[in-house]
Amino acid sequence: MASLNKVLLIGNLAADPEVRYTPKGMAVTDIRLAVNHTWRTEGGENKEEVCFVTVTIWGKQAETAGKYLKKGRPVFIEGRLKLDTWEKNGEKRSMIKVICERMQFVGPPPGGGGGGSARSEPVDPEAPTGEASSSGGGKGGGGEPDLENDDIPF
8 A cells, every 4th residue: 555644834933943852962843833825715805724733853954943943934844744642631632743854944034134054945056056157057148047948947
């Protein structure tokens, strides 16, 4: 029997992350991600629904999240679903959460600027950098890549 457990989310942090460490020194943090869904009713009225998702981040990514993410910051999470079960006061409880396998910052860093080392999009090592270079890659040496419509991936 085939199965697939993959989650892709883009949302805003509902609170600042707090990094903690296991007894063996592994970093871990739980973040609350607010994911919005908007739609228009038949009457033309815009509606919005917010879903809060708990995401657990481990290791170096947990430390990075604690260092750079703040409440309200958008982030992309790729991960898998996990069912946690526990007992509290004799009552069985459960919660589905996301285990982060990959985290990526979305948008500019808070406070504008852009001097941070974190990038908001994947880096293609063979893509033009936008800087004028002697290796071609642009018309007239102005740094603009020479792209045809067929070269655009969307």
